[in-house]
Amino acid sequence: MTTTQTYRILEADDIAAYLRERGHADGEHLTVREVSDGNMNRVFIATGPTHSLAVKQALPWVRVAGPSWPMSPSRADAEARAYAQVAAVAPDTIPAILGYDAANYALTMEDMSDLRVLRTVLNEGGSYGDTSRHVGEFVAALSFATSDFGMSSADRKALIAASVSPELCKITEDVVLSEPYIEHEHNHWHPALDDLAAAFRADPLLRTEVADLRHTFMTGAQALLHGDLHTGSIMVGNREGTPVVRVFDPEFSFVGPIGFDLGLYWGNALVSGIRARALGIKGDHADQLALSWQAFETEFRRLWPTRVDTFFDDAYLDRFLRRLWSDSLGFAGAEIIRRIIGFAHLTDLTTLPDPGPASREALLLGRALIVDRDGLAGPEDVRALLEKR
Ligand SMILES: Nc1ncnc2c1ncn2[C@@H]1O[C@H](COP(=O)(O)OP(=O)(O)OP(=O)(O)O)[C@@H](O)[C@H]1O
Ligand SMILES: [Mg+2]
The missing domain is CATH 3.30.200.20 (Phosphorylase Kinase; domain 1)
Structure with missing residues (x-):
């Protein structure tokens, strides 16, 4: 250091x-x-x-x-x-x-000063436009190119070695994937959530599932990640009538599980949707998880025939994407929870007139995404889970 x-x-x-x-x-x-x-x-x-x-x-x-x-x-x-x-x-x-x-x-x-951070736009009641498709394509392009499907085995080993990032990964391992589930001085929360924060610390099922996600984060060297793909790492705007989206700030990048990038985006998008609902704003929030997943999957499948190692067959692609989907949901849940009872909170919730009820709803959604992730077959199931609340 x-x-x-x-x-x-x-x-x-x-x-x-x-x-x-x-x-x-x-x-x-x-x-x-x-x-x-x-x-x-x-x-x-x-x-x-x-x-x-x-x-x-x-x-x-x-x-x-x-x-x-x-x-x-x-x-x-x-x-x-x-x-x-x-x-x-x-x-x-x-x-x-x-x-x-x-x-x-x-x-x-x-210089992106003419663009605005997506979280700010959403907090002000703005819409996503084409952002989620763009994010799905970003994750697919980066992850395919830097996976064992897009790179030779030797080049991949060199990339993994070069991109090891112990300090920043440790921040994620601690702040996102363990501290919210134990007593820790970093943790804080809205007083209306005292009971849920305590219940999450005493929830063996949740603890084991988060341990599983944490271990996947530590060991799942699938592709180079952005590593911090929340709505504050995306700029949006319009240049000469054309929508512009830029993903930025990939300083947490390392070779890890692809679902971590999708999951961070989903966790933040889902909370943004809960904020909109609390404020009675009708927007395009409910579509974003589906749009980004579809864009990701479409692009990844489009690239698949170009893979460098054809021992990986089409049936394996289906299995790989199924696991990735489930990982993404789990990481989305972990992101939601840590942003409500962990170290760094979301302005989406803290700036609500009464952050309590929406934060509670988000925490329960986060838990369901983690513990039920293998039972949620596709974006429609997540939408149903949201609408049930
Ligand atoms: N290329 C750019 N053009 C215009 N403004 C920028 C640009 N890059 C960053 N900014 C501004 O600076 C802010 C901080 O940038 P960035 O998130 O990259 O820094 P950081 O210190 O890594 O932030 P964090 O602590 O959130 O990780 C952005 O929110 C944006 O307002
Ligand atoms: Mg940064």
Whole structure:
């Protein structure tokens, strides 16, 4: 772990010269502003007369905590690696990457200031548009290309070795896949949920199923993941009449179970739907799980005939997708639960006039997704589960 700073930490005043040095700008005047609003890294936007760019740099610590919470900046390597893999197969699903400066853990990329974070749009009552299809295709393209279906066995082993990310995986293993089910100082919740939080900690069936998901996360090296694919990692908007969707911030990327990416998106989409229902907003929420799954499955099946290892036959594909579906539901449930009784909560629920009832509904849905995941055959069953509540 890097705990001391051995590289150049960029400030807003350095960005113009930095971009010139890297060949991303000429002599034009650039106006630079810092827009970091996440917890981890710094993001600057440099705007000139003809174009603008974004620079994201990882510090050797968590940005909001400072040096007292060291964190390896190699998370920027993981982000650059994931972007490079997606750029080769589905470049329109991510921001354009102009360059990665590995010595300084800094990415230079497309300025997306004209787009908005999906969670913000949804919280304001906006709709998904084409986002879920886009997310399904993103996951299918990245996961197929970096699986044993899309890569030679030797290249895969090299990718697995290169993308090992112990620090960030440990965060997920703890914060998502264990802490909410034990007594832990990170955990907190709305007082109306005291009974459910206690019941979840004393629920042996739930505990064993979460242990199963946790072990799948630790060992299921199926493909390179985004690793943090929630609605805050997606930007949406419109450019010259064309809808634009960009998946960003893949710093938690590693080779893991594909269902973790779909599941994070589903968990967040389902909670967003519960928020809309609590507010009496009629939107397109109920369709999103089906749309993203169908887009994922269609794209994965379209790529299947190109697989590099044909020992994997068509019947195996069906089995693989069935397991992936079930994993995705389980991870969706774990994401929902941890975002209500764990460390980091969802503004979708916390900004409701009364977060209690909707949070309770979401927690029970999360539990059902985990413990009943093998009995839910398809998106219609999940919709029925939601409507029953
Ligand atoms: N390319 C970009 N163009 C415009 N704004 C951006 C760009 N990249 C990031 N941002 C802004 O900076 C914010 C933080 O970016 P990002 O989520 O990548 O950083 P992070 O520090 O990894 O965040 P987190 O702590 O949530 O992981 C985004 O929510 C967005 O507002
Ligand atoms: Mg991040």
